[in-house]
Amino acid sequence: MNTLEKRKVCLLGATGVGKTSLVMRFVRSIFSDQYLTTIGTKIETKHLTYGDHELVLVLWDLSGEDEFQRVRLSYLRGAAGYLLVADGTRRATVETAIALHHVAAEVVGDVPRVLVLNKADLRAFWELDDAYERELTARFSVFEASAKTGAGVEEAFRALGHALLQR
Amino acid sequence: MSARLRARARRREHDYTLDDLRPFLVKPEQERLKSLEHKLETPEALAEAIGEVLPQAAVASQKRGEELSSAMQPLMLSSIHETVRKNPELFADAIFPSIGPAVRKAARAALEGLLQRVDDMVQQTMTLESLRWRIEAARTGRPFVEVVMLHNLAYRVEHVFLVHRESGLVLQHVAAENVAAEDPDQVSAMLAAIDDFARDAFREEKEAGLSRFCVGGLTGVVEHGPRAMLVAIVRGVATKDVEASLAETLEQIHRTYAAPLEQFKGDVATFEPTRDALVGCMREERIQKPKSRRRGTLALAAIAVLALVGAGIGWKVVHDRNARFDAYLEALGEEPGLTVTRTGRDGGRRFVEGLGDPLAQDPAALLAPHGLRASDVELRFKPVYSLDPPLTERRAFQVLRPPPDVSLRLAGGTLVAAGVAERAWIDRARLLATSLPGVTALDDTRLFEAEAITSARAAAATLEGLQISFPPGSASPLLAERARLDAAARAVQALLDAAPRGGLSARIEIVGHADATGTPEKYQHLSEERASSVAAELDARGVASDRLSVRGVGEADLAARKVTFHVRLSPASEGS
Structure with missing residues (x-):
């Protein structure tokens, strides 16, 4: 018998890591990007199927974190998991992602999350050394993805969705 | 010695005081007094004692009158007041499921009266106005139903969302017929986001939330509960009824689904049965329009126009029928062997009188080609022999029955027979031909004997x-x-x-x-x-x-x- 589950999931990352463009082609959205800069979030949905289970991820794409704006913490409330996005070519964005992870963990607790390193198509220009990458892999489920080619995004969603269904 | 003296003598002998004797005389009473004293002076014991009799005391006091409740009232009030001040959420949660029904019971009676009036109004307005609305729909390009709704409905609930408060996830959603529904999960989450946004932005206290918002002709009415909220999207001006129905439904859902709401992780199937309750919130109310003078004028004008149109149509029908009848008469006149002598109406039905050769075209057969029915016209034709050449010819054929090789034609009263026939037929034709009405001679110069x-x-x-x-x-x-x-x-x-x-x-x-x-x-x-x-x-x-x-x-x-x-x-x- 088919079952339908829904989960709230937040997308978190520094400004300019390509968070929105990364997920754009994998999700369905009826709202414009303007909401990101006005009320600070934009809602998208992602439908996943695991055998007989259908999972709807209601994605709260939160506007990027930088020195001018902060993620609105109340938007994290009720999230079952989150997806951290960073830009592999800028190490600072990875650190912002980790900082956001800590903030989110305080609000929603220890919930499933994945770290997506964007711009896999520019792997040669990444600012992450092997040791750092190993450290990240030890702490997170890390996915290398490319907004340009779309590679890796679906896998990241599926992994997060799978983890959410296990809980 | 008397008895009294003997007694006095004995007492002196032992020198006992009254106190010495009291234990013997009133020991049980003393113990009871001590016990009472203990009960009165020790708070725990006193509380226990009062606790034992308090219910009966309260009942007894109530029987006497309002004294006790009057006495208790200030105490209770201050106690409740203190509780509410210290822990408002607890109090709100406790009374949330029960406060609504009481309020609504009173409102319901008034509402039923209103519904009755609405029903009556609907019956009255679906006549002349509908014509006007059709014109309006054609003019504005909007669907007729929408125009009717705009004129008839004060409001209509188009969507109801049951939303999990913490996550903003949709637990259930129902939409009105013919209403396009965008992704309810996204709409609901966005509403939750806006709710959060509004609260954060204006630093409003936690219990308050977005309760009503308007976009064009739509109003969003939000009813908040401890674990879930109900959002109704209403077209038109939503009345308090909508809020009342939302509140009642939300309370009922909180009562029925207390545990699933508290432990909600994302399994929305649990909330499938709430659909009926949400459908119950899909209300609509119609407008009661005052009867205005202008409307009366409009009605008169509409009746006048209808009468004119009706008269026009009637005239056209009569005119067409007359034209058809005239054409029919003309055709009868042209038909050989038929003569129309008189036409007219007899008891509302048309009639045609005349003379007709039995060999002529049947006048009734000409009715249908002229768009007339047999019942439209009564035909009164008397049989006659016609001297019209085509009829004479027809009759010659009928009487003489020429063999296939013989042709007959009439030329100015002379029947011209040509071809080859047997002698007997030729003799018979010569005998009969001139006896036929309209035939004066037989030309048989080209009629030859087969023999x-x-x-x-x-x-x-x-x-x-x-x-x-x-x-x-x-x-x-x-x-x-x-x-x-x-x-x-x-x-x-x-x-x-x-x-x-x-x-x-x-x-x-x-x-x-x-x-x-x-x-x-x-x-x-x-x-x-x-x-x-x-x-x-x-x-x-x-x-x-x-x-x-x-x-x-x-x-x-x-x-x-x-x-x-x-x-x-x-x-x-x-x-x-």
Whole structure:
């Protein structure tokens, strides 16, 4: 018998890591990007199927974190998991992602999350050394993805969705 | 010594005080007093004692009057007040499921009255106005239903969302018919986000939330509960009824789904049964319009227009029917054998009177081609013989029944018959033709006897089978040939008699032959003489010689001292 589950999931990352463009082609959205800069979030949905289970991820794409704006913490409330996005070519964005992870963990607790390193198509220009990458892999489920080619995004969603269904 | 004295003497003897005696006298009472004292002076004991009797005391006090409740009231009030001040959420959660029903019970009676009026109003407004709305719908390009709704509905609930408060996830969603529903999960999450946003932005306290928002003709009404919220999207001006129904439904859902709401992780199937409750929130209310003078005028104008249109249509119907009838009469007039003498109406039904030849077209058969029904017109035709040439011709055919090879036509009173028929038919036709009304003479000059043709052909064959023999060198037939000459004369006569009656012309050649004795000129001359000799013999037997031609063929046919006959029959028109 088919079952339908829904989960709230937040997308978190520094400004300019390509968070929105990364997920754009994998999700369905009826709202414009303007909401990101006005009320600070934009809602998208992602439908996943695991055998007989259908999972709807209601994605709260939160506007990027930088020195001018902060993620609105109340938007994290009720999230079952989150997806951290960073830009592999800028190490600072990875650190912002980790900082956001800590903030989110305080609000929603220890919930499933994945770290997506964007711009896999520019792997040669990444600012992450092997040791750092190993450290990240030890702490997170890390996915290398490319907004340009779309590679890796679906896998990241599926992994997060799978983890959410296990809980 | 008296008894009293004896007693006094004994007391002195032992010197006992009253206190010494009291234990013996009132010990049980003392113990009870001590116990009472303990109960009164020790708070725990006193509380226990009062606790035992308090319910009965309260009941007894109530029986006496309001004294106790009056006394308790300030205490209770301050206690409740303190509780609410210290922990408002606890108090709100506790009374949330029960406060609504009480409020709504009073409102319901008023609402029922209103609904009744709305029903009445709907019945009245769906007449003339609907015509106006159709025009409006055509003019504005909006669906008719939407126009009706805009005019008739004060409001209509188009969507109801049951939303998990913490995550903003949709637990259940229902939408009105014909209403496009965007992704409810996204809409609901966005609403939750806006709710959060509004609270954060204006630093409003936690319990308050977005309760009502308007976008164009839509109003969002939000009812918050401890674990879930209900959001209704309403077209038009939502009344308090909507909020009341949302509140009631939300309370009921909180009562029924307390545990699933608290432990909600994302399994929305649990909330499938709430659909009916949400459908119950899909309310709508119609507008009651005051009857205005303008509306009365409009109604009159509409009636006038309708009357004009009706009159126009009626006139057109009558006019069309008249036109059809006139055309029908004209057709009757043109039809041979029919004469219309009078037309008119009889008890509202049209009639046509006239004279009709039984062989003429049936007047009733002409009704349908002119768009009239048999029931529209009463036909009164009297049978007559018509002298119209087509009818006379038709009658001649009917009476004479000509064979297939005979044609009949009328030319100015004369019936012209042409073709080949048997003698008996020809005789009958000659007898009957002029007795037919409209026929004054029969022209049978081109009417021929089938039997005459047969006779002519037989005579021709007989004649061609005869030959007259001659002695060598002589142009006089042998005497023995006389019988043959007689037969030839009879055949020629029969042929000449029969051929004209059969429409034929006959050419008879008498051909003379000679054998090859002497010179060719001699043969030729002899053959011609022989032919002429036979012609003279026939003439002598009374045959008109002008119908015969004579020819000699010399020695063409060797050793033939004879005369033969050659007949050519041809249709008379081709002949001389």
